[in-house]
Amino acid sequence: MIHLRAAGFLSIALAVAATVPASADWAEVRRAFDDGDAVALVAALQPLAETGDPDAQYNLGILYDTGQGVPQDYREAARWYGMAGDQNHASALYNLGLLHFEGKGVERDEVKAIGLYRRAARYGDADALSSIGYMFLHGIGVEEDQLEGLAFFLLAAERGSSSGAHNRDNVLGRFDTNDFAFARARSRDLAAEYPAP
Numbered sequence: 001m002i003h004l005r006a007a008g009f010l011s012i013a014l015a016v017a018a019t020v021p022a023s024a025d026w027a028e029v030r031r032a033f034d035d036g037d038a039v040a041l042v043a044a045l046q047p048l049a050e051t052g053d054p055d056a057q058y059n060l061g062i063l064y065d066t067g068q069g070v071p072q073d074y075r076e077a078a079r080w081y082g083m084a085g086d087q088n089h090a091s092a093l094y095n096l097g098l099l100h101f102e103g104k105g106v107e108r109d110e111v112k113a114i115g116l117y118r119r120a121a122r123y124g125d126a127d128a129l130s131s132i133g134y135m136f137l138h139g140i141g142v143e144e145d146q147l148e149g150l151a152f153f154l155l156a157a158e159r160g161s162s163s164g165a166h167n168r169d170n171v172l173g174r175f176d177t178n179d180f181a182f183a184r185a186r187s188r189d190l191a192a193e194y195p196a197p
Contacts, residue, residue: 029056038069049080057084058092065095074105085116090123097131101140110141124197126159129190130167137171146171147179151186158187159196 025048032040042063048056061080064073078099084092097116100109114135120128133152136145150171156164175183 029059038063040069042069049083052083052087054084054087054089054092057081057087058089058095061092061095065099074099076105078105085119088119088123090120090125090128093117093120093123094125094128094131097128101131110135114141121194126156126161127163129153129156129159129194130161130164133164133167137167146174147183147186150175150179150183151190154183154187155190155194158191 025044028044029041029048032038032044042060045056045060045063049060057080061077061084063069064080065077066072070076078096081092081096081099085096093116097113097120098104099106100116101113102108114132117128117131117135121132129152133149133156135141135149136152137149138144150168153164153168153171157168158164172180
Protein backbone atom coordinates (compact mmCIF):
# COMPACT_ATOMS: atom_id res chain seq x y z
CA MET A 1 0.00 0.00 0.00
CA ILE A 2 0.97 3.60 -0.48
CA HIS A 3 0.26 5.89 2.47
CA LEU A 4 0.08 9.66 2.99
CA ARG A 5 3.01 10.94 4.94
CA ALA A 6 2.12 13.06 7.91
CA ALA A 7 -1.63 12.79 7.66
CA GLY A 8 -3.21 14.64 10.53
CA PHE A 9 -2.55 17.57 12.79
CA LEU A 10 -0.43 15.61 15.24
CA SER A 11 1.99 14.64 12.50
CA ILE A 12 2.85 18.29 11.97
CA ALA A 13 4.84 17.89 15.17
CA LEU A 14 7.23 15.53 13.44
CA ALA A 15 7.83 17.89 10.55
CA VAL A 16 8.08 21.00 12.72
CA ALA A 17 10.10 19.47 15.55
CA ALA A 18 12.60 17.84 13.22
CA THR A 19 13.28 20.95 11.19
CA VAL A 20 12.63 23.95 13.41
CA PRO A 21 15.26 26.60 12.79
CA ALA A 22 15.99 28.84 15.75
CA SER A 23 14.06 32.00 14.95
CA ALA A 24 11.27 34.10 16.33
CA ASP A 25 9.09 33.14 13.35
CA TRP A 26 9.47 29.45 14.07
CA ALA A 27 8.81 30.11 17.75
CA GLU A 28 5.41 31.47 16.67
CA VAL A 29 4.82 28.28 14.65
CA ARG A 30 5.75 26.18 17.68
CA ARG A 31 3.43 28.19 19.94
CA ALA A 32 0.49 27.77 17.54
CA PHE A 33 1.19 24.07 17.25
CA ASP A 34 1.50 23.59 21.01
CA ASP A 35 -1.79 25.44 21.48
CA GLY A 36 -3.46 23.15 18.93
CA ASP A 37 -4.57 26.22 16.97
CA ALA A 38 -4.53 25.22 13.31
CA VAL A 39 -5.67 28.65 12.12
CA ALA A 40 -2.80 30.35 13.98
CA LEU A 41 -0.46 27.68 12.65
CA VAL A 42 -1.42 28.51 9.08
CA ALA A 43 -0.95 32.22 9.81
CA ALA A 44 2.51 31.59 11.29
CA LEU A 45 3.64 29.28 8.48
CA GLN A 46 2.35 31.41 5.59
CA PRO A 47 4.98 34.20 5.71
CA LEU A 48 7.80 31.68 6.18
CA ALA A 49 6.53 29.63 3.24
CA GLU A 50 6.17 32.72 1.06
CA THR A 51 9.80 33.67 1.71
CA GLY A 52 10.87 30.24 0.43
CA ASP A 53 11.36 28.16 3.58
CA PRO A 54 10.91 24.56 2.34
CA ASP A 55 9.92 23.20 5.77
CA ALA A 56 7.20 25.85 6.08
CA GLN A 57 6.05 25.11 2.53
CA TYR A 58 5.88 21.39 3.29
CA ASN A 59 3.93 21.94 6.52
CA LEU A 60 1.56 24.36 4.83
CA GLY A 61 1.04 21.70 2.16
CA ILE A 62 0.07 19.21 4.87
CA LEU A 63 -2.46 21.65 6.32
CA TYR A 64 -4.10 22.18 2.93
CA ASP A 65 -3.89 18.45 2.19
CA THR A 66 -5.68 17.55 5.40
CA GLY A 67 -7.92 20.62 5.74
CA GLN A 68 -6.59 21.85 9.07
CA GLY A 69 -6.87 25.58 9.69
CA VAL A 70 -7.90 26.06 6.05
CA PRO A 71 -10.47 24.43 3.79
CA GLN A 72 -9.07 21.21 2.33
CA ASP A 73 -7.58 22.09 -1.05
CA TYR A 74 -5.48 19.45 -2.80
CA ARG A 75 -4.49 21.86 -5.57
CA GLU A 76 -3.07 24.29 -2.99
CA ALA A 77 -1.39 21.41 -1.17
CA ALA A 78 0.24 20.35 -4.44
CA ARG A 79 1.44 23.91 -5.02
CA TRP A 80 3.14 24.11 -1.62
CA TYR A 81 4.58 20.58 -1.86
CA GLY A 82 5.87 21.48 -5.32
CA MET A 83 7.66 24.58 -4.05
CA ALA A 84 9.29 22.61 -1.24
CA GLY A 85 10.06 19.77 -3.65
CA ASP A 86 11.83 22.23 -5.96
CA GLN A 87 14.24 22.63 -3.04
CA ASN A 88 14.61 18.82 -2.76
CA HIS A 89 12.46 18.43 0.36
CA ALA A 90 12.07 14.64 0.41
CA SER A 91 8.77 14.45 2.30
CA ALA A 92 7.20 17.13 0.09
CA LEU A 93 8.27 15.21 -3.02
CA TYR A 94 6.75 12.05 -1.56
CA ASN A 95 3.42 13.73 -0.74
CA LEU A 96 3.31 15.40 -4.16
CA GLY A 97 3.84 11.96 -5.67
CA LEU A 98 0.86 10.69 -3.67
CA LEU A 99 -1.33 13.47 -5.03
CA HIS A 100 -0.32 12.54 -8.59
CA PHE A 101 -0.85 8.84 -7.85
CA GLU A 102 -4.37 9.52 -6.56
CA GLY A 103 -5.22 12.40 -8.91
CA LYS A 104 -6.00 14.79 -6.06
CA GLY A 105 -5.60 18.46 -6.98
CA VAL A 106 -3.52 17.47 -9.99
CA GLU A 107 -4.04 15.21 -12.96
CA ARG A 108 -3.66 11.54 -12.09
CA ASP A 109 -0.28 10.60 -13.50
CA GLU A 110 1.30 7.37 -12.29
CA VAL A 111 4.50 7.94 -14.27
CA LYS A 112 4.96 11.36 -12.69
CA ALA A 113 4.17 9.85 -9.28
CA ILE A 114 6.91 7.24 -9.55
CA GLY A 115 9.34 9.93 -10.75
CA LEU A 116 8.55 11.99 -7.65
CA TYR A 117 8.92 8.92 -5.43
CA ARG A 118 12.33 8.27 -6.99
CA ARG A 119 13.42 11.85 -6.28
CA ALA A 120 12.13 11.60 -2.70
CA ALA A 121 14.01 8.32 -2.24
CA ARG A 122 17.23 9.89 -3.55
CA TYR A 123 16.91 12.48 -0.79
CA GLY A 124 16.47 9.80 1.86
CA ASP A 125 12.73 9.07 2.07
CA ALA A 126 12.40 5.37 2.95
CA ASP A 127 8.61 5.31 2.46
CA ALA A 128 9.17 6.46 -1.12
CA LEU A 129 11.22 3.29 -1.65
CA SER A 130 8.25 1.24 -0.47
CA SER A 131 5.90 3.12 -2.82
CA ILE A 132 8.24 2.44 -5.75
CA GLY A 133 8.21 -1.23 -4.80
CA TYR A 134 4.42 -1.24 -4.71
CA MET A 135 4.29 0.23 -8.19
CA PHE A 136 6.70 -2.38 -9.55
CA LEU A 137 4.82 -5.17 -7.81
CA HIS A 138 1.55 -4.15 -9.47
CA GLY A 139 2.89 -2.69 -12.74
CA ILE A 140 1.59 0.81 -12.03
CA GLY A 141 3.42 3.42 -14.08
CA VAL A 142 6.19 0.91 -14.79
CA GLU A 143 6.41 -2.57 -16.23
CA GLU A 144 5.41 -5.13 -13.60
CA ASP A 145 8.46 -6.70 -11.96
CA GLN A 146 7.69 -8.49 -8.71
CA LEU A 147 11.33 -9.15 -7.84
CA GLU A 148 12.14 -5.47 -8.31
CA GLY A 149 9.19 -4.66 -6.06
CA LEU A 150 10.51 -7.02 -3.39
CA ALA A 151 13.99 -5.49 -3.69
CA PHE A 152 12.56 -2.03 -3.05
CA PHE A 153 10.53 -3.35 -0.09
CA LEU A 154 13.66 -4.95 1.39
CA LEU A 155 15.62 -1.70 1.12
CA ALA A 156 12.71 0.37 2.47
CA ALA A 157 12.35 -1.93 5.48
CA GLU A 158 16.10 -1.85 6.08
CA ARG A 159 15.91 1.97 6.11
CA GLY A 160 13.15 1.94 8.73
CA SER A 161 9.98 2.22 6.64
CA SER A 162 7.10 0.48 8.41
CA SER A 163 5.16 0.34 5.12
CA GLY A 164 8.21 -1.24 3.49
CA ALA A 165 8.35 -3.89 6.22
CA HIS A 166 4.59 -4.46 5.96
CA ASN A 167 4.72 -4.81 2.17
CA ARG A 168 7.78 -7.08 2.36
CA ASP A 169 6.08 -9.37 4.85
CA ASN A 170 2.90 -9.51 2.75
CA VAL A 171 4.70 -10.71 -0.39
CA LEU A 172 7.47 -12.95 0.96
CA GLY A 173 5.38 -16.10 0.50
CA ARG A 174 5.29 -15.51 -3.26
CA PHE A 175 9.02 -16.05 -3.67
CA ASP A 176 11.34 -19.02 -3.39
CA THR A 177 14.83 -18.96 -1.89
CA ASN A 178 16.52 -18.13 -5.20
CA ASP A 179 14.11 -15.27 -5.86
CA PHE A 180 14.74 -13.90 -2.40
CA ALA A 181 18.51 -14.10 -2.87
CA PHE A 182 18.21 -12.26 -6.17
CA ALA A 183 16.00 -9.56 -4.61
CA ARG A 184 18.40 -9.21 -1.67
CA ALA A 185 21.33 -8.68 -4.07
CA ARG A 186 19.27 -6.24 -6.12
CA SER A 187 18.38 -4.29 -2.95
CA ARG A 188 22.12 -3.82 -2.31
CA ASP A 189 22.46 -2.37 -5.83
CA LEU A 190 19.50 -0.08 -5.14
CA ALA A 191 21.15 1.09 -1.90
CA ALA A 192 23.97 2.53 -4.01
CA GLU A 193 21.48 4.28 -6.29
CA TYR A 194 19.45 5.58 -3.34
CA PRO A 195 22.04 6.26 -0.63
CA ALA A 196 20.94 6.67 2.98
CA PRO A 197 21.01 10.26 4.23
